[in-house]
Amino acid sequence: MTLPSALLLPKSAYTSQSWFEREQATIFENNWxxxxxxxxxxxxxxxxxxxxxxxxxxxxxxxxxxxxxxxxxxxxxxxxxxxxxxxxxxxxxxxxxxxxxxxxxxxxxxxxxxxxxxxxxxxxxxxxxxxxxxxxxxxxxxxxxxAPSLQTWLQGIEAHLGPHRVSELVEHADTATSHDIQANWKLVVENYIDGYHLSHLHSTSLNMYDHKQQQSGFCGPHFHFYEPLAPDYAANVDKQSPLPVIDHFTPEKPLGAYVPMLFPCFGIGADESSWSIFQIIPLAVDKTRVITRTRVMPASDWSFWTQEWKSYSHYQKQTATKADKSNRDGQEDGDDPLASGDFMAEDIYVCEQQQKSLASPWYSVGAYASQQESAIREFHRQVLQAMKTATD
Ligand code: FES
Ligand SMILES: [Fe+2]
Structure with missing residues (x-):
């Protein structure tokens, strides 16, 4: 049996200044x-x-x-x-x-x-x-x-998004984040749409979802993804959830994580208790800013939930972390992203490590997972298509 052939973008797509400039002129000026x-x-x-x-x-x-x-x-x-x-x-x-x-x-x-x-x-x-x-x-x-309207550009993706009513949720401003990541923006996108790493890199930090049941696909250039809650977590979600559970899930759009990536690089993370943006901003060929802003159910007493979070934190942060399985180079736990129990820190870590490896002449993509990484190949196709269409 032959493995799926390599991904489509060359190494220069992540390292070359001229490639970065072409993307700016084509992809980023031609999308909403x-x-x-x-x-x-x-x-x-x-x-x-x-x-x-x-x-x-x-x-x-x-x-x-x-x-x-x-x-x-x-x-x-x-x-x-x-x-x-x-x-x-x-x-x-x-x-x-x-x-x-x-x-x-x-x-x-x-x-x-x-x-x-x-x-x-x-x-x-x-x-x-x-x-x-x-x-x-x-x-x-x-x-x-x-340009064609926003609605035309969205072309049916809404059917694949969570039921979250964004304007009825309130922004939890304290949780907004901004990270500058030393990696090309496409590595950050690829990490976001990679279903393969969820039960590996995030084996302890995202275990409230049933990664085996993940469903994903594309609607035009836009990626969509859904996975249900893990059964143990679902059984007691009102107590286990660190925040009040969103009250408008439906049989058609049930509880779970809806995690689309609108082309080229706007992610939404919509789950049982929150709705967040994951805004990816390319700053340079090897530098990317990620801004997150989170909205939650209006709650009259936030201190209650903050307190509750401490006792129901099992699914957010566990004592056994990814770092226990990894070579940590003698780092203190406090400095080690793999010991953080924070999936964002874990993701940033692997993106930056990939970018470093791209500088090596030995770098290549050996193979990719035929199902759980197939979205990366489709994303590459969309990038090449968008760059070609814009220059035709
Ligand atoms: S007024 Fe002279 S550049 Fe704007
Ligand atoms: Fe991740």
Whole structure:
């Protein structure tokens, strides 16, 4: 019997600057991208910016209540107009020469216009528009105002997602995380969609799910994944769960973990007690930021659950960890990600180790699991397709 042939992306896809730049120009400028939640921009003038390939996009809450998106670039000589997030005054004013735009992107003021810019038609120098669209209370943007809609791009994936009603859950801000990982963004995606490692790397940290029952597939370029709760955990989930159990599971969408990865790199982790984003942001060919933000059932008394967590932590963190089976190079447990009982630390560890090995001339992918790693091959196909389509 022959093993499945190698995965599709070459080593240079993870190590070459020119490959990284091509991805930015093709994949990241031609797909919808998560920008934030509507609660991040509650009032007129509130804005945030997000990088989409080679361009920065600003989303601004207008006085009419509308969200609008523009390329974050002055039409005079290109200075970036707004920084990461905040509140604009009555207009968007460029820091360089004070050209000003209203919240609909119209150029409304040019200092010394009569003396210096005779004949300038301000109506021809509005900000370049981008697309913005909301999905529940998630804000998504696309740099191309003519691109197919967000709903078209999602193309049926919602049927495979959990029943979680995002806007009815409340953000548990204390648990938001940001990690800079020394690995190419695709290794982080591949780890996320790898069903094979769950019962190995996470043998002690994610044992509340029944990994043998995992179901996964693709809907267009988007990956979807579901696995039910482990029977022991399910039998007493109300007590075992560290947080209040989500109250809107249905027979069609039962309890379990729904863990999709929307192309190219936006993960959602929706489980019995929480709904989280796993936002992967490529920073450099070998550096990736992962932001997580978590929403949970509204609970009137969080201290109760914090206290309960201590006594019901069996499924979150166990005394026997992965490190017990591993060569730890004499590290103290406190420093060892494999001793942390934290699946995120375990995942970061293996991604960074893979990136290091990519520098070795001996590196190659020997084989991949025909079922539980097949999503990685399909992801590679989607990456190559997206890069090719965009350059055709
Ligand atoms: S570059 Fe913006 S006003 Fe000159
Ligand atoms: Fe993992």
């Amino acid at each position: 991208q998560f920008a934030g939640f509507t609660e991040d921009l509650p009032a007129p003038g509130d804005f945030l910016t997000v990088q989409a390939g080679r361009t920065s996009i600003m989303i601004i809450h207008g006085p009419d209540g509308e969200l609008r998106a523009f390329h974050n670039m002055c039409r005079h000589r290109g200075t970036r107009l707004l920084r990461t997030c905040g509140k604009a005054g009555k207009a968007i004013t460029c820091p360089y020469h004070d050209w000003s735009y209203d919240f609909k992107g119209n150029l409304i003021a040019v200092p010394q216009q009569k003396e210096e810019f005779a004949g300038l038609d301000k109506s021809k120098l509005s900000l370049h528009p981008a697309q913005v669209s909301c999905w529940d209370n998630m804000i998504w943007i696309h740099p191309d105002p003519e």
